[in-house]
Amino acid sequence: MNILIVDDDPLICQSLRLLLSREPDMDVTATANDGAAAIQCCEEVLPDIVLMDIRMPGMDGIQAARQIKQKWPQVQIMMLTTFQDEHSIRLALLAGAEGYMLKSTQVSSMAQQLRALAxxxxxVDANVLKTLMLPEKENRSDLTPRENDILELxxxxxxxxxxxxxxxxxEGTVRNTLSIILDKLELRDRTQLAIYYWRQSL
Known part of the structure; x- marks a missing residue:
């Protein structure tokens, strides 16, 4: 399988490239240091899997995942991060990522998970899954009562x-408030707002 590694830390990119290239069925065809570069790499050398950090300067992994899935839905995306907060996990999965594992994952386990993804x-890493199953409350509490009312409607x-x-x-106030809500929750449109709301209500 052809893999694109995306991380803003060049050392992590080099290390992962070296380690995964030792796997007989894996070929790291390219590396990138931010989301925009990842999209460009996909244009040039379409990978089977994108192994991508979620937090990067400029275009982050969530934004890049969304665009990659829109252009190349067949590409599988595994988010790789040190962050275990449920908001990032949910946003990554909403963006279309099929997998999510921590950077602390052993390389042997990482390779197995990439094969499963392929x-x-x-x-989803077991520790991440535990976090994902917790109700997400902290981010919604950032909304004002009026913003929560509009979100519900x-x-x-x-x-x-x-x-x-x-x-x-x-209606102008509604439009302006919706823009604020989308920015606060880092979501793209009304559909994602609705999905976000109902997932919080489970």
Whole structure:
């Protein structure tokens, strides 16, 4: 399988390239240091798997994953990170990533998980899965009561006009508040807002 490694730390890229290249069925065809470079690499040498850090300057792994999946849905994406917070995990999976593992993962286990991903399985590290199963509350608490009201009405399928009528505010205020909510939650559109809301309600 052909693998693209993406991390803003060149040493990590080099180390992973060296270690994974020892696997007989793995070929690291390229490395990149940010999300934009990862997309460019996909243009030039389409990999089977992108092994990508989630937190990078410029375009991060979540933004890059979203664009890669839109352009090349067949490419499998494994997010690799030291972060274990549920908000990042959920955003990565919403962006289309099929796997999520920690940088502390042993190389032998990492190779096994990449093989599982290549075979079509979704792969989430056991420790990450435990975090993912916890209810995500901290980020939603960053929203004001009005923002939470609008989020709930979006999840219920209300249009901007219907939200404005129910909350006795203008449609312009609804639009502006939606933009603020999307920025706070690092989401792209109303659909992702609805998915986010219902996942928090489980």
């Amino acid at each position: 075979s079509g399985s979704s792969v 979006v999840a219920l399928g209300c249009s901007n006009r219907e939200i404005a009528e129910q909350l006795f505010i203008s």
